[in-house]
Structures are given as structure tokens and as C-alpha cells.
Amino acid sequence: xxxxxxxxxxxxxxxxxxxxxxxxxxxxxxxxxxxxxxxxxxxxxxxxxxxxxxxxxxxxxxxxxxxxxxxxxxxxxxxxxxxxxxxxxxxxxxxxxxxxxxxxxxxxxxxxxxxxxxxxxxxxxxxxxxxxxxxxxxxxxxxxxxxxxxxxxxxxxxxxxxxxxxxxxxxxxxxxxxxxxxxxxxxxxxxxxxxxxxxxxxxxxxxxxxxxxxxxxxxxxxxxxxxxxxxxxxxxxxxxxxxxxxxxxxxxxxxxxxxxxxxxxxxxxxxxxxxxxxxxxxxxxxxxxxxxxxxxxxxxxxxxxxxxxxxxxxxxxxxxxxxxxxxxxxxxxxxxxxxxxxxxxxxxxxxxxxxxxxxxxxxxxxxxxxxxxxxx
Amino acid sequence: xxxxxxxxxxxxxxxxxxxxxxxxxxxxxxxxxxxxxxxxxxxxxxxxxxxxxxxxxxxxxxxxxxxxxxxxxxxxxxxxxxxxxxxxxxxxxxxxxxxxxxxxxxxxxxxxxxxxxxxxxxxxxxx
Numbered sequence: 001x002x003x004x005x006x007x008x009x010x011x012x013x014x015x016x017x018x019x020x021x022x023x024x025x026x027x028x029x030x031x032x033x034x035x036x037x038x039x040x041x042x043x044x045x046x047x048x049x050x051x052x053x054x055x056x057x058x059x060x061x062x063x064x065x066x067x068x069x070x071x072x073x074x075x076x077x078x079x080x081x082x083x084x085x086x087x088x089x090x091x092x093x094x095x096x097x098x099x100x101x102x103x104x105x106x107x108x109x110x111x112x113x114x115x116x117x118x119x120x121x122x123x124x125x126x127x128x129x130x131x132x133x134x135x136x137x138x139x140x141x142x143x144x145x146x147x148x149x150x151x152x153x154x155x156x157x158x159x160x161x162x163x164x165x166x167x168x169x170x171x172x173x174x175x176x177x178x179x180x181x182x183x184x185x186x187x188x189x190x191x192x193x194x195x196x197x198x199x200x201x202x203x204x205x206x207x208x209x210x211x212x213x214x215x216x217x218x219x220x221x222x223x224x225x226x227x228x229x230x231x232x233x234x235x236x237x238x239x240x241x242x243x244x245x246x247x248x249x250x251x252x253x254x255x256x257x258x259x260x261x262x263x264x265x266x267x268x269x270x271x272x273x274x275x276x277x278x279x280x281x282x283x284x285x286x287x288x289x290x291x292x293x294x295x296x297x298x299x300x301x302x303x304x305x306x307x308x309x310x311x312x313x314x315x316x317x318x319x320x321x322x323x324x325x326x327x328x329x330x331x332x333x334x335x336x337x338x339x340x341x342x343x344x345x346x347x348x349x350x351x352x353x354x355x356x357x358x359x360x361x362x363x364x365x366x367x368x369x370x371x372x373x374x375x376x
Numbered sequence: 377x378x379x380x381x382x383x384x385x386x387x388x389x390x391x392x393x394x395x396x397x398x399x400x401x402x403x404x405x406x407x408x409x410x411x412x413x414x415x416x417x418x419x420x421x422x423x424x425x426x427x428x429x430x431x432x433x434x435x436x437x438x439x440x441x442x443x444x445x446x447x448x449x450x451x452x453x454x455x456x457x458x459x460x461x462x463x464x465x466x467x468x469x470x471x472x473x474x475x476x477x478x479x480x481x482x483x484x485x486x487x488x489x490x491x492x493x494x495x496x497x498x499x500x501x502x503x
Binding site for chain 1: 409428456459463
């Protein structure tokens with residue numbers, strides 16, 4: 001926690017120098033975001049050390065699978081607090097370089113999230129090469145920017161992944177067809193994550209995860225109050241556990257998602273449905289396919305500086321052979337209240353009721369969280 | 377009349393072939409949906425950074441969005457690297473100066489600050 005604090009201080013000091021936007025042709029624009037998030041699990045079905053990872057004390061709740069941001073019975077600021085700094089350097093009229101550094105409460109060192117070059121092929125087409133976010137589901141590419149959505153964090157039912165960035169290339173088109181705005185992109189690359197924190201959910205500390213041959217495409221349409229988005233992606237994954245080779249496995253992964261958001265200014269609806277299929281190519285459950293459909297639906301109401309948002313979500317893991325691995329599911333409902341302190345900052349409070357039929361995993365939990373979000 | 381009470385004028389350079397713009401067209405530029413004028417010339421778009429009241433009336437007038445919604449909207453585009461938001465200047469005087477000197481610029485000011493022949497008004501957002 002102390003290391004996180006000093007990292008935050010260092011990044012904020014950098015940001016203070018760049019608080020004035022720079023108006024320059026060649027130039028560097030610095031921006032950033034900050035979320036201070038605290039919470040605790042007020043009650044839950046599992047008590048004491050969590051069977052899946054005894055270093056976690058339950059009642060417990062995994063809010064952020066990618067970074068293993070987990071809440072327990074004691075109030076903590078570590079699981080989801082984060083600060084990000086982004087620098088965009090305009091090199092020529094068509095070429096810019098972007099880098100984003102993020103520090104989190106769950107890690108000791110800031111991570112370089114992204115570092116890529118953008119080349120504008122024309123007003124409608126651009127090409128990006130370097131390290132970028134995988135634009136999987138609607139909120140994937142800005143999952144860390146608390147100011148941009150009405151929950152404390154996007155639903156983990158859809159947004160819990162072992163890999164979120166990739167090294168590769170993407171191409172994006174933005175056009176207008178009458179009153180409909182269309183943007184579409186295609187991307188390809190690979191990713192390596194050493195000591196992958198997602199695997200801490202299984203008590204595994206030293207798993208090297210590799211995603212190769214990542215290929216995907218997405219398209220998004222906005223017309224008036226309606227935004228629709230569809231995405232498809234595939235990858236070859238491999239998991240290598242330095243501590244126990246018996247845990248190693250590899251997969252053929254495919255994922256699809258569809259989202260429909262409706263904004264009526266006072267009222268709005270956010271909905272997303274997705275599924276991923278992981279065919280086990282090697283490992284202890286080779287030959288099995290895990291299919292994981294997930295859905296999240298929420299309705300929100302804006303009243304001046306206040307926004308209330310009610311959300312229900314469900315995740316299922318369905319196996320092709322119950323005698324080798326069991327299927328399970330979990331559901332969650334939440335209520336969030338957000339208050340805008342200024343156009344660039346807000347505070348939120350959220351309660352979650354998380355339920356697992358059969359206590360298959362982390363057990364039922366009731367969670368209370370508050371956050372302060374800032375984008376600058 | 378104070379800036380908070382006056383109509384807002386959206387201005388371009390006098391040499392810009394564009395004669396007028398609708399609120400929708402201005403919104404498309406200021407929300408990063410379109411990068412050029414209809415003449416296919418890249419637009420250099422400037423926002424206002426200091427007076428939230430003027431900025432709020434501007435965005436409400438062109439898009440119906442509150443500043444909170446605008447921040448959330450731009451946070452998404454900015455932090456996903458898709459588009460960078462328009463650069464912000466600290467008030468009417470600097471916007472006027474910039475638009476006078478930049479042939480492809482577009483900006484907005486409270487009309488109280490006198491539009492003269494060195495800029496061209498393409499849209500007025502009435503109070």
C-alpha cells in the first residue's frame with residue numbers, strides 16, 4: 001500500500017506539470033485518470049481462508065479478475081485503486097505516439113499499459129502499431145477510466161480476463177452514413193503476461209500466460225439514442241505454471257460480444273451479452289470445451305449531478321463433460337449512486353449482492369464500495 | 377452583458393468557404409465524429425477551458441449533453457486512443473485571436489465579445 005502511495009505521488013507530480021493542455025502543432029498532450037476505490041465484504045457464505053487461495057480471507061469478492069483485486073471482511077483501498085497517465089506526442093500531421101502508464105493498488109510497480117504509434121491514413125482511416133488494449137467488449141478499452149461509466153467498475157462477469165492488452169497492429173475506420181456514425185476496427189497480435197495475477201484465483205503465483213495469433217474485429221453504430229456494437233476475437237492461449245507443470249494447459253479461444261446501449265438523456269440502458277469458448281488442447285482437461293455465456297443489463301437515471309444505476313449480471317461456465325469438470329454459475333445485482341463534483345470528477349457508492357448457487361467458487365457475498373474518480 | 381448571459385457564436389476564419397453550420401454539424405466536429413469541414417479541409421477545433429458556464433451552454437446547445445456526459449464521452453475516446461479532444465483555450469479573447477490567425481480553425485465565443493470582420497459567424501446558439 002505504501003509503494004502504491006509513493007507511485008501515485010510520483011505520477012501526480014508529473015501530471016501537475018502538464019495540467020495545462022498544450023496548444024502546439026508538434027507537441028505533447030498529457031492527460032490522465034485517477035480512481036480511489038475502497039470497499040469491504042459485509043457478509044458472505046464462506047468464512048476464513050478461501051479454499052481456492054488460502055491467502056485470501058473470506059467472506060470475499062473478486063472485483064477485478066485481471067489484477068486479482070479482491071475485497072475481504074476488512075475495508076481496503078488496494079483492490080481497485082489506480083492512476084493512469086497518458087502522453088500523446090503529435091509528431092507530424094499524420095503521425096502521433098501514445099503511451100499510457102498505470103499504477104494500481106494491487107501491484108508494486110507501475111505498468112506500461114500501452115505504447116503505440118498512430119498513423120492517419122486519411123480523415124477516416126487510421127493505423128496503429130505497438131502495445132494496445134484488446135478492444136473486446138464495450139468497456140474493455142477504457143475499463144480503467146472510472147469517470148466514463150456509471151458503476152464502480154464494469155461487470156466482472158464480462159470484464160474478467162487474464163489478458164487485456166496485446167502487442168500488434170490495428171486498423172480503424174470512422175464514417176458517417178446519413179445520421180448513423182459507424183466505427184469499425186480489426187486487430188492482430190500477441191500477448192505475454194508473466195506471473196499472471198488472474199491465476200491467483202487458483203492460488204497459482206507463477207503462471208506465464210501467452211496469447212498468440214490474436215485476431216479480432218469490432219463494429220459499432222450510433223444513431224441518435226442507440227449504440228450497437230458487435231465483436232469477435234480468437235486466440236491460441238497457453239498457461240505454464242513454473243511451480244507445478246501439472247497445471248499447464250493450452251486452449252483454442254474464441255469470444256463474441258454484442259452490446260446495445262440506449263441513452264434517452266434522463267434515462268439510459270446499458271446491456272451487453274457475450275460468450276467465450278475455450279477448447280482445451282492440452283493439459284489435465286484436454287478435449288473438454290468450456291463455454292461461458294455472460295450477460296449484463298442495467299438501467300440508469302440522471303437527475304442533475306446525480307446518477308442512479310441498477311445492474312443485474314450473470315456468468316455461466318458450462319463444460320462439455322461434467323464428469324471431468326463441473327459447470328457453475330454466479331449472478332450479481334448492484335445499485336450505484338454517482339454524484340458529479342465537477343465535470344471531471346465524481347464520487348460513487350455501490351452495493352453488490354453476489355450469489356453463487358452451490359457456493360462453487362467464492363461464495364455468496366454482499367459488498368459495499370465507494371470511489372472517487374477523476375479524469376484530467 | 378456578461379459572457380454567461382449572451383448568445384454563443386460559433387466562428388471560423390473569413391476565408392473558410394463554409395458559410396453556415398447546423399448544430400448537428402458543429403456537434404460532429406466537437407465530439408470527434410467528423411474531422412473535416414464539408415469542403416474536406418481538416419478542421420482545427422478549439423474548445424474553451426476556463427469558463428465552465430460558457431462551455432456548458434455550448435455543449436448543451438449543440439448536443440443536449442451535460443458537461444458530465446461530455447467528459448465521460450471524451451474520456452472513452454481519449455483514453456482508447458481513437459481521437460484526441462479539441463484543444464482548449466482560456467477564453468473568448470484567445471479563441472478570437474486563434475481563429476483570426478488560423479484559416480482552418482473553428483471555435484466558439486460568447487457573442488458579447490464582439491465578432492468583427494476578422495472572423496465569420498457560422499452558427500449562433502441563442503440563450
